[in-house]
Amino acid sequence: MNWKLRMACLTMSIMVVWLGTAGWMGYGGGINNEHIASAEEARVLKEPVKLTYPSASIDLPLGSRMVLGNKLTMSAPVALSYQVGNAAVAKVNAKGVIMPLKVGSTVLTIDVAAEGYSGQLKLPIHVTAYKPVKRAFQPTLSDRKLTVSGKTFTVRTVTIPKGMPVTAGLAERRVGATAYLSSIAAAYQADVAINGTFFEAYGGPPDPYGTVISDGMAEHIGNTGTTIGFQWDGSVLMDTLRLLIDGKTAGKTGSVSWYAYFMNRTPAAGATTATLFTPKRGERIGFAASKAVVVSKGVVTRIAAGENVVIPKDGFVLVFQGKEQGQAARFQIGSVVSYVLKMTNMDGKKVDWSQVHTAIGAGPRLVKDGKVTLNAAAEGFKDEKILKSAGARSGIALRKDGSIVLATVSGATMQQWAQLMVSLGAYQAMNLDGGASSGLWFKGKTVTSPGRQLSNALLFGEKLKW
Secondary structure, three states: OOOOOOOOOOOOOOOOOOOOOOOOEOOOOOOOHHHOOOHHHHHHHOEEOOEEOOOOOEEEEOOOOEEHHHOOEEOOOOOEEEEEOOOOOEEEOOOOEEEEOOOEEEEEEEEEOOOOEEOEEEEEEEEEOOOOOOOOOOOEEEEEEEEEOOEEEEEEEEEEOOOOOEEEEEHHHOOOOOEOHHHHHHHOOOOEEEEOOOEOOOOOOOOEOOOEEEOOEEEEOOOOOEEEEEEOOOOEEEEOOEEEEEEEEEEOOEEEEEEEOEEOOOOOOOOOEEEEEOHHHOOEOOOOEOEEEEEEOOEEEEEEOOEOOEOOOOEEEEEEEHHHHHHHHHOOOOOEEEEEEEEEOOOOOEOOOOOEEEEEEEOOEEEEOOEEOOOOOOOOOOOHHHHOOOEEEEEEEEOOOOOEEEEEEEEEOHHHHHHHHHHOOOOEEEEEOOHHHOOEEEOOEEEEOOOOOEOEEEEEOOOOOO
């Protein structure tokens, strides 16, 4: 459905929760601004940083991935950059998540990226063939007839075992495009796929509305509804996740703060916005920005006005529109830039999603601890199609044993949908985008057909192609 969601900006009083092991996010996976009071000071320090990893090399089978930060140690919390020698064998993102691509060997080079610091670690990476993993059961497709409030529904479900690899699938592998659900699933070699978060489907760029975290990196901020998050240890979180980008820049004149409240989202004409664009947006931001600050390897390289600027593959672009344009004056060419994602739930309580590698935000919440828990208005929804009307629904449920249930149904109100989820054995459950977006794909076949192309999907499979 084309939910016209209103994404509220969080206040600056939200407490910090680290996303990633190093904390401050810039290029790489962390930067501590206590060590870079200014660029000039950083040039004087020249402090060596020791990087240590518990093994001399890393073996990764195809279909898996791993985050370096959980095992990598540093003698000082500084920004890091990552690079692989043979990009055809494996790739690594700015969070230090390694994703194997084909059998072979390469070398991962980890460099200290903070100005005034030095350090390097080289790790051989050996990508091996797919390694079969024994699951409690194989994904199962079924139709179930369930009755709630005197009405019988046919619910199509796919049940997935705990621990099966999962990722957020993006059309054309970028934010702001659309493709058929089958195409998204095939591009990632998924076994199972379901449509994900809401997106703009009736005019303008097809940007998502909800939060999207991919390979440990936030790629879109929604701040409405409920989000499901999958952690590196196989556990699953579900909460009303709210995000705020809180940054600092350090240059010759000292250190100042900056902020943004959108990510990879095209601003409305004439709107006042502060937005961060990552490489997941594509080659360029997609429009002529009033003020754009280009950051590469944690350093400002350009400050542009009225341009559709290129997004560095090793950085990001900050765009300031309307009354936020004044923020651009806080940056200087050569300044060091970093940011944190402040994370709370909708009640302002700090939450820890630092170990989440994949997340999709939609909602509302349907089930909590085995009981119907539905308050769409409190989560920020205003559309009658969510609040009262019946329609095609998609949803995701977590059972108490850790297994996942993906489900679609036609003609259900949100209250009925919540009751149906309980009947399916849900311990936790939330709604996903629905209406013409509702779609389910199972082992090469579309079993619930969406009525349009989609922006994103949630994908599961043993041999996912990162």
